[in-house]
Amino acid sequence: xxxxxxxxxxxxxxxxxxxxxxxxxxxxxxxxxxxxxxxxxxxxxxxxxxxxxxxxxxxxxxxxxxxxxxxxxxxxxxxxxxxxxxxxxxxxxxxxxxxxxxxxxxxxxxxxxxxxxxxxxxxxxxxxxxxxxxxxxxxxxxxxxxxxxxxxxxxxxxxxxxxxxxxxxxxxxxxxxxxxxxxxxxxxxxxxxxxxxxxxxxxxxxxxxxxxxxxxxxxxxxxxxxxxxxxxxxxxxxxxxxxxxxxxxxxxxxxxxxxxxxxxxxxxxxxxxxxxxxxxxxxxxxxxxxxxxxxxxxxxxxxxxxxxxxxxxxxxxxxxxxxxxxxxxxxxxxxxxxxxxxxxxxxxxxxxxxxxxxxxxxxxxxxxxxxxxxxxxxxxxxxxxxxxxxxxxxxxxxxxxxxxxxxxxxxxxxxxxxxxxxxxxxxxxxxxxxxxxxxxxxxxxxxxxxxxxxxxxxxxxxxxxxxxxxxxxxxxxxxxxxxxxxxxxxxxxxxxxxxxxxxxxxxxxxxxxxxxxxxxxxxxxxxxxxxxxxxxxxxxxxxxxxxxxxx
Numbered sequence: 244x245x246x247x248x249x250x251x252x253x254x255x256x257x258x259x260x261x262x263x264x265x266x267x268x269x270x271x272x273x274x275x276x277x278x279x280x281x282x283x284x285x286x287x288x289x290x291x292x293x294x295x296x297x298x299x300x301x302x303x304x305x306x307x308x309x310x311x312x313x314x315x316x317x318x319x320x321x322x323x324x325x326x327x328x329x330x331x332x333x334x335x336x337x338x339x340x341x342x343x344x345x346x347x348x349x350x351x352x353x354x355x356x357x358x359x360x361x362x363x364x365x366x367x368x369x370x371x372x373x374x375x376x377x378x379x380x381x382x383x384x385x386x387x388x389x390x391x392x393x394x395x396x397x398x399x400x401x402x403x404x405x406x407x408x409x410x411x412x413x414x415x416x417x418x419x420x421x422x423x424x425x426x427x428x429x430x431x432x433x434x435x436x437x438x439x440x441x442x443x444x445x446x447x448x449x450x451x452x453x454x455x456x457x458x459x460x461x462x463x464x465x466x467x468x469x470x471x472x473x474x475x476x477x478x479x480x481x482x483x484x485x486x487x488x489x490x491x492x493x494x495x496x497x498x499x500x501x502x503x504x505x506x507x508x509x510x511x512x513x514x515x516x517x518x519x520x521x522x523x524x525x526x527x528x529x530x531x532x533x534x535x536x537x538x539x540x541x542x543x544x545x546x547x548x549x550x551x552x553x554x555x556x557x558x559x560x561x562x563x564x565x566x567x568x569x570x571x572x573x574x575x576x577x578x579x580x581x582x583x584x585x586x587x588x589x590x591x592x593x594x595x596x597x598x599x600x601x602x603x604x605x606x607x608x609x610x611x612x613x614x615x616x617x618x619x620x621x622x623x624x625x626x627x628x629x630x631x632x633x634x635x636x637x638x639x640x641x642x643x644x645x646x647x648x649x650x651x652x653x654x655x656x657x658x659x660x661x662x663x664x665x666x667x668x669x670x671x672x673x674x675x676x677x678x679x680x681x682x683x684x685x686x687x688x689x690x691x692x693x694x695x696x697x698x699x700x701x702x703x704x705x706x707x708x709x710x711x712x713x714x715x716x717x718x719x720x721x722x723x724x725x726x727x728x729x730x731x732x733x734x735x736x737x738x739x740x741x742x743x744x745x746x747x748x749x750x751x752x753x754x755x756x757x758x759x760x761x762x763x764x765x766x767x768x769x770x771x772x773x774x775x776x777x778x779x780x781x782x783x784x785x786x787x788x789x790x791x792x793x794x
Contacts, residue, residue: 277624277637277649278329278437279482283336283413286628287311289635289651290318290330290339290413292437293664296639296649302668303327303437305341307413310633310653310660315667318411319418322346326433329440335447336413340421342436342452343407376456377425378463378472382507387477391456395427402429408441408452408465422465422472426455439481444489444505451475451483451492462494464505475503476510486529491545493532495520500532502545513548515541522563527570535564540573542598555596555603563625572597574606576615576625576636591615593625593634593654607634607654613661614639614647632656672766673725673734680704681724681731683751688790696755696790708735724748728770730777733757749784757788 280291290307294300304320305327318339321327325346330339381388395401406426411418426432432455441452444464451464460478465471478494478501485492485505494501495515502511518536525532534541538561540553553573555561560578567574577594592608609615615623615638623638634654639647640661653660684706688696693713701707701721708720722735731748744760747769761769769777 277639279440279624280626280635280637280651281330281332281339281440282626282628283307283332284334284629285336286630286633288413290332291637291651291664292327292329292341293649293667294437295668296647296665299434300437304668305330305339306667307339308651308662313662316413316415318413318415319343319409326436328436329438331440331442331450332413333443333447334445337447338410339413340408340410340441340443340450342424342439342441343409344404344433344436345407376474378474380471380473380507382473382475382503383461383477391459395456401427403427404433406436406454408450410450421450421467422470424452424454428455435481442483442485444485445487446489449505451485453478453481453483462492464492473507475505475507476501480523484523484525484532486525487527488529491529493523493525493545495523495534500534500543500545511545511548513543513545515543515550522565524565526566527568533564533566533573535561535575537561540564540575553596553598553601555594557603558594562623565627567595567627568629568631571599574627574634576623578615579605593636606656607659609636609638609652610659612641613650613652614641669763670767672763672770673727673732677725677727678704679724679726679731681751684724684748684755686792687794688755688788689793690788690790694788694790696788706733722746728774730769732766735760746787749786752792755788755790755792756786758784759787 278292278294280289282289288307288309290305293304293306295302301323302320303326305318306315307318308315318330319327319341321343323346326342326344328342330341332339376388403425406424408421408424409418410421439453441450443450448468449464449466451462453460453462460481461474462476462478462483463472463474464483466473475492476494477496479496480494483492484494490505492503492505498515498517500513500515502513504510515534518534518539518541520534520536520541522535523532530545532543532545534543538554538559540561542551542553543549555575555577558577558579562576564573564575566572572595574593574595576591578591579594590608593606594603595606596603615636623636625634625636627634632655636652638650638652640650640663641647649664651660651662651664653662680703685698685700688698690696695711697709697711699707699709704723706722706724708722710718710720712718718737720735720737722733725732725734733746733748734743735746736743744762745766746760747758747766749756749758
């Protein structure tokens with residue numbers, strides 16, 4: 244029997260099955276609004292990707308956040324059509340790596356075609372497999388590469404897009420492009436980047452990353468010193484699993500755990516149960532891998548291939564299992580029956596399990612107003628600091644109206660700290676030096692449409708605004724007045740709803756003229772325009788409130 248052909252046929256079937264599996268993975272990624280965080284080596288800071296809570300975000304931004312001081316720093320951002328991935332902090336603390344797809348430049352009208360009698364007929368060039376496998380060193384068996392190349396050659400039209408493998412200093416300086424990777428995929432593949440991140444080797448000398456060729460991921464690494472790149476393994480997941488000793492890289496391919504020596508000298512293929520694994524983590528001694536499924540953990544000895552199923556009888560849902568720093572326990576996010584018999588919902592918290600006696604302990608109960616299940620049975624992100632002293636969950640906090648906000652939930656064993664990340668995306672238009680208080684604005688105004696506006700001093704440099712409609716419906720607001728480029732704007736916050744708007748004040752006396760409400764981007768655009776264009780626009784303004792002082 245031809246063993247080489249048998250292996251090739253078997254893996255060909257596996258890769259075809261993997262194609263369907265990856266399609267399901269993309270659906271999960273698109274539903275994910277919270278990407279994984281990365282910790283600084285000293286556990287004092289995190290780096291994270293922040294996006295609006297939207298299925299189709301129009302902005303991506305990477306920040307560092309100092310847990311003790313609440314200071315944050317913007318490292319990079321892209322606008323519509325651009326995408327960023329989750330970041331990865333190097334173990335030496337010097338770099339933060341991530342993937343980036345630049346925003347598309349504005350389209351310019353194409354010049355009219357001009358006939359050239361001497362011009363030859365232009366044909367579109369087909370992207371070749373060799374161009375896509377641009378890494379210099381390929382540790383994969385040649386017949387595996389042949390399977391992928393054959394699959395690509397069968398495709399009529401191959402959609403590709405460029406992904407930059409980036410690195411930036413934690414202070415925001417020294418940003419550089421390490422390598423430009425050509426990915427094969429459509430818009431869904433682009434939108435999947437926020438759910439993945441690269442991974443550093445323990446010595447910070449190499450950066451492991453994934454690429455997509457068709458519907459297939461493979462894991463590669465880049466030497467920071469020499470710039471050489473190596474292909475190691477095919478993978479279903481989007482994040483490389485590098486062992487703490489730096490010797491092994493692992494991946495899951497259907498029901499097979501693939502292990503490869505980083506130097507390419509050895510590969511192992513261990514069979515695992517066909518469960519829907521959501522997370523995997525190495526043990527501190529690099530001898531075991533912990534796989535997380537919905538209701539069970541699987542502990543695999545990577546030397547012998549022995550498997551142990553670990554269950555928590557008191558938990559209904561498991562997520563993000565990882566080892567404690569000594570390696571004798573595991574931490575995980577769990578759903579369990581609530582102590583309140585009247586509560587139909589399960590409780591959620593961070594639990595630990597001693598691997599020797601299987602004793603479990605609830606370390607921290609997550610408050611009820613924080614939503615941990617994001618999409619069906621998908622749990623929010625959870626991680627532990629390198630020193631093992633801080634737990635962090637990315638989740639959704641719901642206010643009284645049921646509106647959700649993205650948060651960071653820190654817990655150090657004694658106290659919890661909740662940080663909202665949505666406001667980070669709103670750039671500050673005005674600073675304290677732009678804040679003014681105009682006495683003339685205080686008073687009672689009768690609007691042309693019959694409404695009444697009452698303006699009172701609330702606190703120092705703030706106003707209390709009461710709007711009484713013709714039907715006597717009353718709305719109360721708090722407002723601050725800012726002046727920039729000879730223009731005045733009220734930043735108005737509702738006391739009944741969790742919302743805020745800007746209102747441009749064109750005049751106070753003899754009539755109070757307020758323009759229609761504006762959002763952040765509209766005010767930013769107005770501030771960027773030259774005074775001449777603003778004067779021309781002023782003649783066409785319809786005022787939302789035009790009132791005369793009556794008190």
